[in-house]
Amino acid sequence: MATIIETKKLNLWYGDNQALYGIDSELQDKEITALIGPSGCGKSTFLKTLNRMNDLVDSCRIEGTVMFNGKNIYGDKINVTELRTRIGMVFQKPNPFPMSIYDNIAYGPRLHGVKGRKKLDEIVERSLRQAAIWSETKDCLKKSALGMSGGQQQRICIARALAVEPEVLLMDEPTSALDPISTGKIEELALELKKKYSIIIVTHNMQQASRISDKTAFFLLGKLIEFGDTEQIFNNPQDRRTDDYISGRFG
Amino acid sequence: MRKFTEILLKTVMRLAAIITCGLLAYIIGTIFMRGFRFITFELLTTQTSYLNDSIGILPNILNTIYIILVTMVIVLPIGIGAAVYLTEYASNRHLVSLISFATETLTGIPSILFGLVGMLFFTQLMGLKQGILAGGLTLVMMVLPTIVANTRESLLTVPDSYREGALALGSGKWHMIRTVVLPNALDGILTGCILSIGRITGESAALLFTAGFGLRLLSFFDALQSSSATLTVALYIYANEHGNFDVSYAIAMVLMLITLLLNLSAARITGKIKDRRNG
Numbered sequence: 001m002a003t004i005i006e007t008k009k010l011n012l013w014y015g016d017n018q019a020l021y022g023i024d025s026e027l028q029d030k031e032i033t034a035l036i037g038p039s040g041c042g043k044s045t046f047l048k049t050l051n052r053m054n055d056l057v058d059s060c061r062i063e064g065t066v067m068f069n070g071k072n073i074y075g076d077k078i079n080v081t082e083l084r085t086r087i088g089m090v091f092q093k094p095n096p097f098p099m100s101i102y103d104n105i106a107y108g109p110r111l112h113g114v115k116g117r118k119k120l121d122e123i124v125e126r127s128l129r130q131a132a133i134w135s136e137t138k139d140c141l142k143k144s145a146l147g148m149s150g151g152q153q154q155r156i157c158i159a160r161a162l163a164v165e166p167e168v169l170l171m172d173e174p175t176s177a178l179d180p181i182s183t184g185k186i187e188e189l190a191l192e193l194k195k196k197y198s199i200i201i202v203t204h205n206m207q208q209a210s211r212i213s214d215k216t217a218f219f220l221l222g223k224l225i226e227f228g229d230t231e232q233i234f235n236n237p238q239d240r241r242t243d244d245y246i247s248g249r250f251g
Numbered sequence: 252m253r254k255f256t257e258i259l260l261k262t263v264m265r266l267a268a269i270i271t272c273g274l275l276a277y278i279i280g281t282i283f284m285r286g287f288r289f290i291t292f293e294l295l296t297t298q299t300s301y302l303n304d305s306i307g308i309l310p311n312i313l314n315t316i317y318i319i320l321v322t323m324v325i326v327l328p329i330g331i332g333a334a335v336y337l338t339e340y341a342s343n344r345h346l347v348s349l350i351s352f353a354t355e356t357l358t359g360i361p362s363i364l365f366g367l368v369g370m371l372f373f374t375q376l377m378g379l380k381q382g383i384l385a386g387g388l389t390l391v392m393m394v395l396p397t398i399v400a401n402t403r404e405s406l407l408t409v410p411d412s413y414r415e416g417a418l419a420l421g422s423g424k425w426h427m428i429r430t431v432v433l434p435n436a437l438d439g440i441l442t443g444c445i446l447s448i449g450r451i452t453g454e455s456a457a458l459l460f461t462a463g464f465g466l467r468l469l470s471f472f473d474a475l476q477s478s479s480a481t482l483t484v485a486l487y488i489y490a491n492e493h494g495n496f497d498v499s500y501a502i503a504m505v506l507m508l509i510t511l512l513l514n515l516s517a518a519r520i521t522g523k524i525k526d527r528r529n530g
């Protein structure tokens with residue numbers, strides 16, 4: 001397995017508060033990596049450093065390197081816009097734009113200069129199929145995406161992210177706002193998608209992490225405590241704090 | 252005793268409400284009763300002529316439209332641009348609050364002061380002639396805060412999740428603003444427009460020294476640099492200088508109808524915004 005993202009001595013501050021402490025990690029291509037840990041331990045922060053969404057936070061300061069395909073994404077000459085098309089993101093709360101389903105999916109491709117009805121139609125269908133929402137939307141592509149259920153909206157957001165053909169998909173608690181059935185669908189989808197994409201998913205749900213992920217990273221108070229094969233982390237954790245957390249003794 | 256105060260209070264409030272409504276009804280009633288008889292086709296479609304001894308307010312209707320056009324064309328890009336800058340780009344909190352304070356203060360200034368400043372700046376300093384352009388520019392200063400405030404408010408209600416969604420897809424900042432922020436702030440911008448058009452239509456003090464008193468029928472481009480009275484100014488002229496209150500009431504009725512129309516459309520848009528936010 002090849003490493004697709006590697007962080008080295010990653011430190012991050014919000015103003016004077018340090019939120020990440022010297023994170024060293026290697027994330028593998030075409031795998032699902034789950035990020036777990038108690039609330040406020042820095043999972044979302046870590047995730048957002050990977051596609052530089054933390055740039056939006058004025059007070060945020062970063063040290064260390066994040067290598068993506070061997071290139072430091074915090075180095076000079078990095079095109080953040082291009083980076084974000086190669087590393088897509090799905091948010092905790094489904095956030096489709098208030099436009100039609102079609103326009104939602106076509107947003108990214110249009111942004112990157114894809115024109116022509118036929119080409120766009122193709123991309124929209126392919127992306128919706130990949131996100132396992134084609135059958136539910138093919139007859140109402142012109143309808144507002146806001147009219148769909150939460151679970152459907154989340155899959156539309158996944159399709160929207162896939163439409164620009166990223167290499168990595170970051171997902172920040174993508175199922176925490178969804179019912180069990182929608183959650184199941186998204187988990188199934190993630191397993192399907194990892195054939196083509198690398199997925200990094202934040203979750204508060206231990207079962208979810210153990211069901212779908214290949215690797216698990218356990219964060220505590222801004223530090224990466226343990227990182228390894230999901231099986232090993234859940235069955236034979238090396239650190240007592242990992243053990244305490246996954247067996248529900250705190251957090 | 253308690254009950255008595257309650258009844259008293261209720262009566263007083265009811266009385267206040269009746270007086271307010273009564274007053275409004277009286278004003279509308281008088282204007283319509285007195286104005287209605289004098290609104291003729293001729294009045295609305297000709298200009299005042301001393302030779303024919305006839306009176307027409309077509310030039311003033313046109314001037315009002317001209318000045319609305321000029322003002323809005325200039326104020327919209329500036330106002331929306333400023334609002335976008337303040338909400339989406341400016342990172343200096345102090346600067347933002349200073350500018351907000353300044354714009355809010357501008358709203359409270361009596362319009363005659365805008366008239367004076369407009370006269371000094373646009374006609375004396377910049378050498379413009381009295382006319383629609385100088386008047387329009389003066390009104391730009393006057394309604395700019397309204398546009399900025401309404402646009403800003405509307406921009407602030409656009410959820411950050413839309414912005415994040417667009418940026419995460421690789422959108423640049425301006426592209427994001429253009430495609431997901433501004434379209435969703437359109438209703439607020441529209442409300443600001445309608446309020447501004449209302450103020451422009453009703454404004455007289457700021458225009459006396461800047462747009463002028465001219466009653467002649469002019470083309471748009473001629474009117475820009477020639478003294479041109481809007482409806483409100485014309486109302487004042489006919490009442491004050493000609494002692495012709497019949498025409499004034501007719502103009503008042505026209506203004507009343509325009510105001511009513513504008514308020515109705517503003518209410519409809521605000522209603523739509525509320526629906527959307529709740530739904």
Ligand SMILES: Nc1ncnc2c1ncn2[C@@H]1O[C@H](COP(=O)(O)OP(=O)(O)OP(=O)(O)O)[C@@H](O)[C@H]1O
Pocket residue numbers: 014019037038039040041042043044045046057059
């Ligand atoms: N925009 C921000 N500005 C300042 N501090 C922040 C910001 N975002 C997060 N933090 C702080 O950084 C720390 C880590 O937050 P983060 O959101 O990454 O945690 P998390 O593990 O995702 O938590 P949760 O499970 O609740 O989502 C917290 O102490 C939080 O208060």
Ligand SMILES: [Mg+2]
Pocket residue numbers: 043044045172202
């Ligand atoms: Mg989080």
